[in-house]
Each structure stands twice: as structure tokens, then as C-alpha cells.
Amino acid sequence: MTLIFQDPYLSLNPRMTVAKIIGEPIRNYGLTHSKQETEARVANLLERVGLRSEHLRRYPHEFSGGQRQRIGIARALGLNPKLVIADEPVSALDVSIQAQVLNLLVELQKEFALTYLFIAHDLRVVEYVSDRVVVMYLGKIMEFAGAKALYRTPRHPYTNALLSAVPMPEPKKKKERIILQGDVPSPINPPSGCPFHPRCPYRQADCITAIPEYREIQPGHRIACHHPIH
16 A cells, blocks of 8 residues: 655655655665666656656756656555555646646556545546545545446435535536535534534434434445435
8 A cells, every 4th residue: 555645745855856755665665676676667657657767866846746746656656556545636736737647547547457545625536536436524424336326316415515516617507506504513523413414404303313324225325314315
């Protein structure tokens, strides 16, 4: 398991060259046996993420934000992981650069047979990269389903509200926006019953007193809600 961090500016050591940043975990885990072998492996990883071998001797401040995130991705791939946890890997990048990095992640997933745990707030990004989606609120799972099923027919009120806030690519096409009332409660002192009930437009008496069971309502589609949307 390896990590791709959210901030490409803070996740790279400014005093280390690219060769050292990517090569350090490779050497620490004994995957290479000489400096030349490590450097060759690092150069190959750089090319896989769209950079060049001449970037080996440069420092992080000499790169753009998108290039820095590519360096972080190369570092994550260096240990031949089966699982990569990507924590908001494109949220700190410009929109045009986001698309490039997302396409790169999709290509690398196929090439290296990777599994991603992709954490994000941008629901269109989640839809683009994910096979299955978990929606959480106050640290609790509200809904879990395949990406197509969840985006087509959300069953939890919170998921439904989130999807209503996603901008439409066609300006003339309008959809109903669901505005949730109130603020997010403190996770230190969560509300009784369903954690979402203070803001839920469909809440009933049992939502306030009883914690909903996390249950399967359709094959592969699970939800924690007393009164799912139909």
C-alpha cells in the first residue's frame, strides 16, 4: 500500500532532488542493489508519469503543481503497490491540470493493475475514476453502491442532495437543487439516531431516536437510512 498526498507542494522534501525523493523508498525497501539500478528505475517511473529523465537532478521548486503531483505519483508507484490511497490528489490543481492527472491515474491503473482508494469531495471526479462509491457523513457510511447505480438512482437523502449540487455541463439544462438546512454537527458530539437527521428533509420520529441499520436494499447497493428515497 502506498499514498498519493493532497498537496504536491508540502508532500515533497524541498531539499531533495527528484532522484532522491522517488529513490528513497525504493532503496529503503531493498528493491534495488546499486545507485545506478535505483536511478534507472526512477528514470523509468518518471517517464511513466509523463516527465523526463533529465528532471532527475531538479528540486521540487523547479516544477509546476501538476508536475509535482506527477512526482508524487511516481513515488507511490516505486514500491509496486497493489493498493494506492489517493487523498484528494487533484483538489490543489488547476482544472485543466486536474484532467491531465486524472487521465494519467486511469492509465496507470490499467497498466499496473492497481486498486485505488480515491478520497474526494468533487463528485464528478469521483464518478470519472471510481467503480464503486462510498458516501460518508460525520465519519459514518450513508450509502455504498456501484458508481453507475449510485449516480443514476441515489437512495439516501444526503447522496441525493450532494448530486443535486453538481454543476451541469449544459447551461440551458436546469435541475432542482436541494438546499440542506442547518450546519454540519460536531463529530465529537454527534446527534442521536441517524447522524444526518437534523438536516434531512425526509426525517421522521424514528430517525431522531434510532440509529439506522446499514443494510442491503439491492444487490451491491447498501444504505444506512430508515426511509430511503424511491
